[in-house]
Amino acid sequence: MASAERVAELSIQADTAEVRRASQWLEAAALQQRVPAEQIARLDLCLNEALANTLAHGGPSARLSEVLLHFRVHQESGVHEAAVTVSDAGIAFDPLAYQPGPRADSLEEIEPGGLGLIMMREAADDLGYLRSEGRNLLTVTVRWDEAAESRPQA
Amino acid sequence: MIVAFNLREHPDSMANDAATILYEDNDDNLRTISLAGRLDIQGTEAIGNKFAILSASDKHRIVVDLTALDFLASIGIRSLVSNAKAQQQRGGRLVLFVGDNAAVAKVLKTTGIDTVIPMFADAAEARKAALA
Numbered sequence: 001m002a003s004a005e006r007v008a009e010l011s012i013q014a015d016t017a018e019v020r021r022a023s024q025w026l027e028a029a030a031l032q033q034r035v036p037a038e039q040i041a042r043l044d045l046c047l048n049e050a051l052a053n054t055l056a057h058g059g060p061s062a063r064l065s066e067v068l069l070h071f072r073v074h075q076e077s078g079v080h081e082a083a084v085t086v087s088d089a090g091i092a093f094d095p096l097a098y099q100p101g102p103r104a105d106s107l108e109e110i111e112p113g114g115l116g117l118i119m120m121r122e123a124a125d126d127l128g129y130l131r132s133e134g135r136n137l138l139t140v141t142v143r144w145d146e147a148a149e150s151r152p153q154a
Numbered sequence: 155m156i157v158a159f160n161l162r163e164h165p166d167s168m169a170n171d172a173a174t175i176l177y178e179d180n181d182d183n184l185r186t187i188s189l190a191g192r193l194d195i196q197g198t199e200a201i202g203n204k205f206a207i208l209s210a211s212d213k214h215r216i217v218v219d220l221t222a223l224d225f226l227a228s229i230g231i232r233s234l235v236s237n238a239k240a241q242q243q244r245g246g247r248l249v250l251f252v253g254d255n256a257a258v259a260k261v262l263k264t265t266g267i268d269t270v271i272p273m274f275a276d277a278a279e280a281r282k283a284a285l286a
Contacts, residue, residue: 016195023194041225041257048194048227055195103266107239115228115265122264 005074006033011066014058014088019051022069026084033073035082039142042123043084046140049116050086050095054136058090065089083126083141093136094129095120171224173197177208182285185214186251190222193230202233209237215246215284217277221253226261238271249273251280 008029012018023044030040047069054062068087073080098117104110120127126141173191180186187208191197209216218234220226234250241248249272252259259275262268274280 016199020192020194020196044225045227045261048225052195052227052229104270107235107242107270110235110239110270112232112235115231118265119228119261 005072007070007072008032009071010069012069014055014063014065014067014090016055018067019048019055022047022051022067025069026071029071030073030082033082035073035080036144039080039082039144042142043082043140045123046120046127047084047086049120050138050140052116053093053095054086054088054090057093058088058136062088062090078146079143080145081141081143083139085137085139087135087137089135092131094131095138096127096129171197173201175201175204175208179214182281183214184217184281184285185211186217186219188219188222190224192225193223193233194225194227195229197225198227198229198233205233206237206240209241209248210244212244212246216241216248217251217280217284218248219251219253219277220258221251221255223255223258226258228265231262231265231267234271235267247284247286249280249284251275251277253277 008025010022010025012022026044026047027040030043051067054067065088070085070087071083073082075081095117098114100114100118101111120140124140125143126139128139128141130137171192173189173193173196176188178186178188185208187205189201189205238248250262251274252262253275259273262273267273272283274283
């Protein structure tokens with residue numbers, strides 16, 4: 001049997017000082033919905049990297065507009081799902097289309113870019129991207145089963 | 155739905171995890187730099203300059219202790235890489251000690267950083283590698 005979706009929303013300025021506030025909001029919203037600590041950590045990592053990308057690469061249009069955050073949880077047939085959507089007005093960028101270069105073998109070779117996207121792909125069960133009405137919408141989803149939910153939370 | 159967040163109800167909240175940096179020098183010309191808290195954008199900006207200054211020692215080899223890190227973002231990783239590169243370029247060495255911090259170790263492995271900056275779960279091995 002499916003449960004009704006529970007949602008929370010927040011709008012922030014595209015500013016580095018707001019990134020931690022976004023994490024705090026996510027943590028509070030997720031704890032209220034009894035999302036396990038491990039899943040909150042996965043979402044938090046992705047949220048931080050998504051916002052870092054917006055700030056670093058979104059351009060003036062990203063910084064001049066609010067960033068909208070949407071959190072939801074859903075449960076069906078024993079599988080729980082939590083998702084965060086980050087919506088910004090920056091330059092169109094589809095992180096799913098990014099192809100990382102070959103992994104560096106040495107410190108000299110290592111390039112600073114792309115780490116965040118690699119981390120997001122590892123942490124999330126699903127990444128979804130949409131461009132709509134001049135905004136990027138990136139959705140990060142994590143899933144866990146009821147056995148994971150019953151383990152003690154941090 | 156407006157979510158109120160009372161910090162007093164959540165003593166372990168990430169809101170309390172300000173990034174901190176401490177260091178200790180020993181007789182072997184080894185410097186241990188200990189990073190704690192959240193190395194997100196705000197945390198990395200807060201400790202970045204001091205981390206660079208402490209890592210830029212000509213006299214010391216460096217062990218960066220990450221055992222007390224609660225969170226490591228890509229910006230924090232770039233700070234580790236930048237300081238490791240700088241040490242290498244002046245003929246020194248910087249290694250990472252993660253102890254049993256599985257979350258941080260996983261992030262460093264996912265990004266391949268553990269193959270370009272030596273990473274250790276054992277403190278003695280980290281010190282030995284730094285001084286080698």
